Amino acid sequence: MPLVWRKAPDISVTLVGSHMPDAVKQLSCDRVHTVGYVPDVIDIYERCLLSVAPLRYGAGVKGKVLEAFAAGIPCVMTSCAAEGVMVDGPLRELVGDSPEAIAQKILALHADRQLAASMSEAGQTMIRDHYAAPVVDNAIAAALAVSASS
Numbered sequence: 600m601p602l603v604w605r606k607a608p609d610i611s612v613t614l615v616g617s618h619m620p621d622a623v624k625q626l627s628c629d630r631v632h633t634v635g636y637v638p639d640v641i642d643i644y645e646r647c648l649l650s651v652a653p654l655r656y657g658a659g660v661k662g663k664v665l666e667a668f669a670a671g672i673p674c675v676m677t678s679c680a681a682e683g684v685m686v687d688g689p690l691r692e693l694v695g696d697s698p699e700a701i702a703q704k705i706l707a708l709h710a711d712r713q714l715a716a717s718m719s720e721a722g723q724t725m726i727r728d729h730y731a732a733p734v735v736d737n738a739i740a741a742a743l744a745v746s747a748s749s
Contacts, residue, residue, distance in 0.1 A: 602702035604630070610709055612651075615643055644670035648715055649708050652680035653701055659683055665730060668722030673715055675704045685729045689721045 600612050610630070614623060617636040627633040637643060640663075644650070650667035652674055660683035667674040673693055674680075681694050695701045708715045728734070 600631070600702075602698055603705050606706055607709060610705070613643060613647065615640060640666060641670055644672055647672055648712075649705065650674040651701065651705065652676040654680040657682075665726065669726045669730075671719050671723055673708060673718035673722055675701055675708070677701070685725050687725075689718065690725060693718060 600610075603610055608630075611632065612630065613632040613634055614626070615634045615637055619633065619635040624633045624635070634643065644667065649672055650663070652661060652664050652667075654661065654677050657679055661676075661680050664674050664676055664680050664684050675693050675695070676686075677696050678694055686694060693704060695704055708718065
């Protein structure tokens with residue numbers, strides 16, 4: 600965020616997550632809101648333009664990325680956060696691995712609300728096409744059919 604604030608000091612950040620360390624909680628100020636654990640992030644997403652998932656490690660599909668897209672907000676993310684998520688086409692523009700790249704993407708979405716809206720739409724399309732319940736149900740049924748015939 601210091602890189603973002605150099606160009607746009609009015610942008611605030613809300614930090615959400617369980618088991619938030621005291622060192623992170625102490626960052627709270629006018630433009631850093633530390634929330635910690637919330638049972639449902641949808642209330643937070645309703646007040647945000649975008650989500651950021653700067654993950655450095657992890658495995659599998661990252662629920663926080665899918666949740667953001669499903670809620671209709673773009674998610675700026677590292678390659679690690681994008682693993683297992685269908686970030687094709689325009690959504691690839693949301694992936695960056697350096698602090699500078701992530702800051703640039705945050706600034707671009709804040710500066711261009713049409714860009715943010717188009718990324719939001721692309722994210723919701725991706726969720727509908729690849730992660731909606733009927734799509735997942737069909738994939739599971741197909742996997743079980745292959746397993747049963749083996």
